[in-house]
Amino acid sequence: MHVIHGTWIPEATHEFIQKGAFYLWVETDTPMGESRSRAGTVHPRHLGQSALSTFLTEKLGLREFAPGALARTLSTKYFLLPTSAGKPAPCFELLRYVDEEEPIEFDLASWQVSCYQVTDIIATLNDIHFIALHAAEDFQLGADLLFWYQYSQAIKGIIAKDQYIPAQKYQEIVSPPINRGATTREKRAKNSPSFEIHPAWELLSDTYETTIQRYVAAMPGVCAAGLNSPDEAGLLDKEPLLRHFSECLLHDIVTGTPFTGKFDDQIANTFLYRGVYPYRPVLSQASPEDTLKDYKHWLAWRANFTRAHTETGFTLCFRLEEAPSTDIDNWRLHFLVASRRDPSLKLNLDDYWYLDAQTRTEVISVRVLKGKCLGAWRRGLHRDRPGVVDAGWTAAYEGPPQNSAAVA
Incomplete structure (x- = not known):
């Protein structure tokens, strides 16, 4: 028996706009052979990259559009899992298939797992859920993956109702002090703007806030157990994790939506254009004064919009x-x-x-x-x-x- 797990893992970077990705991994009731040098860190019942690639193509119907494309989406992540007697406890779904009992006492330990990075989250989770319901062959969904499927459907409904607005994120830039012997380039950098405005999108509705609180209470602990490095300690905070997933999903949907040339002309040279096409170079850079002025106008507009949205009964x-x-x-x-x-x-x-x-x-x-x-x-x-x-x-x-x- 195979159990498909999945969760959202934010990137461990120092960038102001933090990205993330959704990762799938598979747990099986048959321990996989590992070398002794790796046995202490690698999850003993997960599918390695070769077996995972085979499972994805044969069981879930994933296809490679180019040779080696699937292999490039496989990576290594780490999960804090209940551990007893030096090995991870099987997930709840596997207990009936293994000759082990659920441990009464355990510690959380980091285990290395081979993962598949999902590119189209909503479509992929929909397909996996459909196959699990109607054509599952020797596999089922873990509680974590089922949770994320249900949450993604809830966020999809909110986005479909246009309950979001264009946003701007203010980043304060701290310049280092200038030494006496500073070069002209260093002095010019010191006089550069002390802030940067990043285009973004923001979910804004009572339904969204209610959904967040409802799913925070229902989130399985393993959903917050994904790590990029074994050196990271502790589970992720549930509410920030859900909000980060939602914001990244909204960003991908908006920026991945095709628009007409007429619409592009209407929003040209506006911060809305930068929000829709963040990957396109900015042809004309506004002055810091105009940029800050536009940001203040957006703040006032958002405050008025939010007040009308929340206070009107x-x-x-x-x-x-x-x-x-x-x-x-x-x-x-x-x-x-x-x-x-x-x-x-x-x-x-x-x-x-x-x-x-x-x-x-x-x-x-x-x-x-x-x-x-x-x-x-x-x-x-x-x-x-x-x-x-x-x-x-x-x-x-x-x-x-x-x-x-x-x-x-």
Whole structure:
């Protein structure tokens, strides 16, 4: 029996923007032969690089697009695992297949494991999960991999609803003191900007924060046990690990999305362009003063956006009413507001405008993100009192982009 494990491991670098990767490894009920010189550090029941490569191609259907491509994705990582009597305890899924019992007392020790670095996380985890459910041959998923599959699906849903914003990260740069005999180049470096702004993307929604807390409580300990070096000590903090995974996944999705040339022209020479294409060289570098000014403008915009997003107690909703059989092109779009605390409480905006001013203030304060709507949907919000919009069949099915609710 084979158990597929997997987890997210941040890179051990001193870069301001820290990257990371998702790694798979396989544990088996049959101890693998290792030389005595390595037996003290190598996990005795994991698949080595050769066996792992065979397992990935035969069991999971991974294919090499070029000779040696799969071998280049294999690497060595380390995991802090429960250890008793000088050997790692088998995972829970393997206990029924080995002649060992779960140890009552154990220590955490670092074990060397051969891993496969996943490039497309969501697609790969989807495929593995599907195969495990419908066509598994002598393998099953470990609790860690199953956890990351479920969490990636939750984050995928949040990203699909566009619950993220472009962001800027401020990095303070500390310059070393100038010596008396400093060269002109060193003096010029001293006078360079004391900060650097990095383009980024940020998940921003109540759903995301709730998801983080829910999955922190459910995360198996082995998910935080991945290390780049045996010298690293201690498990990773769960919440920062989840946030780092989410931010890196969002970055990969946004920067990997193809955009049209027209869209590129619209965002040219903006920090948004740098966020979408971080790998492209910057043709015109703004002055430090302009860069800092843009950063302050973004901070103010984010503060206002966050305040409107978190303090407003309602969500704007849309309800599409089908056209009657006597007039098949007469579709109607109704605007409603729903309470964030109790989504079952809804109020039709068409009824809202007939309330007196005092009651309106007590009931709700209407502020709408008009940019979320298209076509006839947008025209309905351009009215001073949006309530109902008549739309043709085409406009009705044009609809709002992906998510059916705009946050006010």
